Amino acid sequence: MSFVCPTGRRSVLICHLGFSPPLLCCHSRRPFHSFCAAPINKVSHRFLGSRSSAFCYSCGDPASDCVCGVSVGVSVKPLVAPARHDLGDRAARVRASRKPADTSGRNMPDASSSDGYRNQNILHAIRSCRRKPLIQLYSFASPSSSLICASLNAVGASPLMSACAEEIPSALAVSSCVVFSTAQITPLTSDLILKAASLLSSSSLRGTDGSTSSERRTIPFVLDPVGAGLSALRLETCRKLVQLQPAIIKGNAAEIAALCNTRTEQQRGIDGDGSDAYTTAQRARDVGLANENCVVVVTGEVDYVVDHENISCVRGGHAMMSSVSGTGCMLAALLAAAIVASSNLPTPLSTHKTAEVLCTAVSACAQEVMNDEPTLGPEGFRAKLIDKMYHVSFI
Numbered sequence: 001m002s003f004v005c006p007t008g009r010r011s012v013l014i015c016h017l018g019f020s021p022p023l024l025c026c027h028s029r030r031p032f033h034s035f036c037a038a039p040i041n042k043v044s045h046r047f048l049g050s051r052s053s054a055f056c057y058s059c060g061d062p063a064s065d066c067v068c069g070v071s072v073g074v075s076v077k078p079l080v081a082p083a084r085h086d087l088g089d090r091a092a093r094v095r096a097s098r099k100p101a102d103t104s105g106r107n108m109p110d111a112s113s114s115d116g117y118r119n120q121n122i123l124h125a126i127r128s129c130r131r132k133p134l135i136q137l138y139s140f141a142s143p144s145s146s147l148i149c150a151s152l153n154a155v156g157a158s159p160l161m162s163a164c165a166e167e168i169p170s171a172l173a174v175s176s177c178v179v180f181s182t183a184q185i186t187p188l189t190s191d192l193i194l195k196a197a198s199l200l201s202s203s204s205l206r207g208t209d210g211s212t213s214s215e216r217r218t219i220p221f222v223l224d225p226v227g228a229g230l231s232a233l234r235l236e237t238c239r240k241l242v243q244l245q246p247a248i249i250k251g252n253a254a255e256i257a258a259l260c261n262t263r264t265e266q267q268r269g270i271d272g273d274g275s276d277a278y279t280t281a282q283r284a285r286d287v288g289l290a291n292e293n294c295v296v297v298v299t300g301e302v303d304y305v306v307d308h309e310n311i312s313c314v315r316g317g318h319a320m321m322s323s324v325s326g327t328g329c330m331l332a333a334l335l336a337a338a339i340v341a342s343s344n345l346p347t348p349l350s351t352h353k354t355a356e357v358l359c360t361a362v363s364a365c366a367q368e369v370m371n372d373e374p375t376l377g378p379e380g381f382r383a384k385l386i387d388k389m390y391h392v393s394f395i
C-alpha cells in the first residue's frame with residue numbers, strides 16, 4: 001500500500017499499519033501513517049512507539065542496520081518481526097529483485113555490518129559542504145562527461161574539466177579533489193595527466209592564497225583506470241599514477257586485474273569482462289595495490305571496497321547501470337566529492353568507509369529508480385538517476 005506525503009514531496013510506502021501511535025510525516029510534522037525520505041535512524045527513534053520496529057523499505061533491513069542512506073520510507077512492523085517474506089508486497093518485490101549474493105564473497109563483512117556511520121547520508125554531506133567541492137576531472141571520455149557533470153551538480157559539487165597543460169597549476173590550486181581517468185587517453189593526455197599528478201604530489205603547488213600544498217591541505221586524487229588492460233599506453237599511465245598514491249582506485253574487475261598483473265590477455269573494450277570481482281579485490285590487497293593509503297573499489301554486480309586489511313561489499317544497484325556508458329566514471333567523480341565531504345565532517349570517515357557509503361548511496365538510488373519505474377530504459381534511467389540523487393535529502 002503506498003501513500004503520498006501530504007506536502008507532496010515524496011511518495012512513500014508503509015507495508016503494515018499495525019502500530020500505535022500514528023507516525024508523523026517528516027516534512028509536515030502532521031500525524032500521518034508514513035514517512036518521507038529521511039534517514040531511517042532518525043525517524044525510528046523519534047516516531048516509533050515501543051511496540052513497533054522499523055524496516056528499511058529500500059533494503060529490507062531493520063532500521064538500525066540500514067545502510068542505504070537514502071531511505072524513501074520504512075515499513076513498520078510489530079516488535080516481534082514476522083518472517084521476512086511477510087513484509088508488504090512491494091518490499092517483498094524489492095527484495096526479490098535484489099542481486100544474488102556472490103558466493104565467493106558471501107561471508108565477508110558487507111556495508112551493513114559497520115559502525116555508527118552506517119546511516120550517514122554521504123550525498124547529503126556533499127551538499128552540506130560550506131564550499132562546493134570542486135572536482136577537477138582529467139581525460140574523461142565525452143560520452144561520460146555529461147553524466148559526470150550532471151551527477152556532481154546534482155549532489156552539490158562542481159565539475160571542472162580543464163584540459164590545458166598551461167592551466168594545470170591554476171586548475172589544481174582551486175580543486176578540492178582530482179580524478180584522473182584513462183578513458184580518452186592519447187600520448188598527449190597521458191603527459192597531461194602525469195604532469196598534473198606529479199604536481200599534486202609535489203610541494204610546489206601554489207594555492208590561490210600563495211601557499212604551497214605542503215602548507216595547506218593535500219589534494220587527494222581518485223584514479224579511474226578505464227580500459228587499463230586494453231593497451232600498453234593505458235596500463236603504463238595507470239601504473240605511474242598508482243606510484244603517486246591515489247586515495248582511491250575505482251575500476252571494474254578487468255581493469256583492477258590488469259593493474260594487479262593477473263590478466264595477461266587484452267581487455268575487450270572498456271567494460272568488465274565477468275572477472276570475479278571478489279577474487280580481484282583479494283588480489284588487489286595481496287599485491288599491495290590496496291594499501292594503508294589507497295582504497296580500491298572493484299565494481300560490478302556487487303561492488304567490493306578493499307584496503308590493506310578490510311574487504312567489504314556493497315550489494316544493491318541495478319543491472320541497468322551496466323547498460324549506461326559512464327556510470328563507472330560517474331562513480332569515480334562522486335567518490336572524489338565524497339572524499340571532500342567526508343573530510344569536512346566533524347568526525348571524518350576513513351577513506352574505506354567513505355567509499356563504502358558512497359557506493360551504497362549510489363546503488364540505493366539506482367535501485368529506487370528502477371523500483372519506482374520498472375519499465376524505464378537506459379535513457380530514462382540515466383535522467384531519473386540524476387533526479388533521484390538531486391532529491392536525496394535529510395529532514
Ligand SMILES: Nc1ncnc2c1ncn2[C@@H]1O[C@H](COP(=O)(O)OP(=O)(O)O)[C@@H](O)[C@H]1O
Nearest residue numbers: 252271272299300301317318319321322327328
Ligand atoms: N549487474 C549490475 N547490478 C547492479 N549494479 C551494477 C551492475 N553492473 C554494474 N553496476 C554498477 O554500475 C556502476 C558501474 O560499474 P561497472 O559497470 O562495473 O563499471 P564500468 O562502467 O567502469 O565498467 C557501479 O556503481 C556498479 O555497482
Ligand SMILES: Cc1ncsc1CCOP(=O)(O)O
Nearest residue numbers: 141143183325326327328329
Ligand atoms: C564509451 C567509452 N569509450 C572509452 S571510455 C568510455 C566511457 C566509459 O564509461 P564507463 O564509466 O561506463 O566505464
